[in-house]
Amino acid sequence: MTKKYWLMKTEPDTFSIDDLSSRPNKTECWDGVRNYQARNFMRDDMKKGDLVLLYHSSCKVPGIAGIAQVVKESYPDHTSWDHKSAYYDPKSTEETPRWFMVDIKFKKKLKTYLPLTKLKEIPQLKDMILLKKGSRLSIQPVTQEEFEFITQELS
DNA sequence: GCCAACGTTGGC
DNA sequence: GCCAACGTTGGC
Numbered sequence: 001m002t003k004k005y006w007l008m009k010t011e012p013d014t015f016s017i018d019d020l021s022s023r024p025n026k027t028e029c030w031d032g033v034r035n036y037q038a039r040n041f042m043r044d045d046m047k048k049g050d051l052v053l054l055y056h057s058s059c060k061v062p063g064i065a066g067i068a069q070v071v072k073e074s075y076p077d078h079t080s081w082d083h084k085s086a087y088y089d090p091k092s093t094e095e096t097p098r099w100f101m102v103d104i105k106f107k108k109k110l111k112t113y114l115p116l117t118k119l120k121e122i123p124q125l126k127d128m129i130l131l132k133k134g135s136r137l138s139i140q141p142v143t144q145e146e147f148e149f150i151t152q153e154l155s
Numbered sequence: 156g157c158c159a160a161c162g163t164t165g166g167c
Numbered sequence: 168g169c170c171a172a173c174g175t176t177g178g179c
Contacts, residue, residue, distance in 0.1 A: 009177090035162075035175095058177050116178080134160040136176045 005147040006046065007053040007130055008068075008104070009138045017054050017065040017109055026106035027071060031079045032087040034099060038139035043074040043100040045141075052104055053142060053150065055130065063115035067151060072103035110155035124149050 008030065010016065020028055033039055052068040076097035079085040092098035119125055129140040142150075 011177095037162095062178070136161060138176085 001047060004045065004047065004050045005053070005142040005144055006041070006050060006070075007055050007064075007128075007140050007142050009055045009057040011058045012056040012065070013059060016056065017106070020054070020066075020068065020104070021106040021109070023106070027103055029072075029077075029103050030101045031077050033077070033101065033138060034087065034089065035138060037137055039100055041139045041141065042102050046070050046073065046102050048073055051107070051147060053147065057138075061113075061115050063113055063117075063119065064110060064150060065113055066109040067107040068104040069107050070102050071105045074100040074102050077101040110151070112155050114150065114154055118154075119150075122149075122154070 015028070020026065030042070033042065048070055050070040052070065053064050054066045054068050056062055056065050076094070077087070077092075077099040078094075079087040080089045080092035080097065080099040081094055082088055087099075089098060116130075119128070120131055125131065125146055128142065128146055129135050129137060
């Protein structure tokens with residue numbers, strides 16, 4: 001199986017690339033995803049070793065901040081049956097979990113942060129899901145060409 | 156804070 | 168299965 005590439009959104013006020021890099025083992029479980037399409041990508045398609053662009057959303061300058069790697073493949077998101085969690089979903093139980101997560105590990109920050117405004121100007125990136133009008137998908141596939149262009153040419 | 160676009164829910 | 172109403176995302 002060849003390596004795949006992804007983009008995952010996070011709100012830096014809640015959890016930023018620096019938070020990831022300062023975690024013990026630089027690893028974090030990606031809990032709280034409550035969208036079926038994003039869940040399916042994590043549950044079915046994300047494999048250990050896949051590379052991830054970390055995107056900062058809902059902030060002053062949205063954009064791509066760094067690179068992470070999938071280190072643990074999908075397993076049930078326990079926050080979904082935790083009554084005290086903000087991510088609690090009564091339809092998800094330990095016996096029949098509805099939501100899943102993966103673990104990712106910090107790889108590096110981009111040398112230069114890539115703001116959304118800049119990404120929009122790059123012809124090679126015009127087909128990125130991120131840049132499609134109305135796209136809100138928080139976990140999305142990225143092509144190898146897009147990934148390499150972003151990490152090698154732009155940063 | 157606004158609002159367009161999208162996703163989900165639930166009555167029928 | 169349709170679709171109106173509501174909730175959420177996320178750029179601006």
